[in-house]
Amino acid sequence: MIIHSIVPHEHIFPSNQEDFSNQTECMWNDIPLLVEQVGHKCRVIRIMSSDPADYLRSEIQPGSQIYINEVHFS
Numbered sequence: 001m002i003i004h005s006i007v008p009h010e011h012i013f014p015s016n017q018e019d020f021s022n023q024t025e026c027m028w029n030d031i032p033l034l035v036e037q038v039g040h041k042c043r044v045i046r047i048m049s050s051d052p053a054d055y056l057r058s059e060i061q062p063g064s065q066i067y068i069n070e071v072h073f074s
Contacts, residue, residue, distance in 0.1 A: 026071040028060060033071070041065040 003012065014020060023036050023045055031054050035042035044064050047055055060066065 024073055026073045028066060028071045031057075031060065033060060035066075035071065037068070038065065041067055042071055 005012065023034055025048070026033055026035050026042070032048040033044055034046040034048055036045055042065065044060050044062050044066065046062060047060060
């Protein structure tokens with residue numbers, strides 16, 4: 001089987017489940033995000049919205065950090 005995807009290989013075939021254990025889904029201003037908690041902030045891993053305009057927001061680009069009190073965890 002051949003998988004053609006823009007998703008990195010390590011996300012499709014994770015080497016270790018512990019690498020993903022600290023990632024959590026949350027909502028930031030009604031935008032669904034996948035984040036990783038780093039101290040009192042969350043680092044954005046992935047934007048999971050169906051609205052293309054959400055991907056243009058510089059404050060939630062993957063790798064950026066947002067404060068925990070700004071997000072609602074599901």
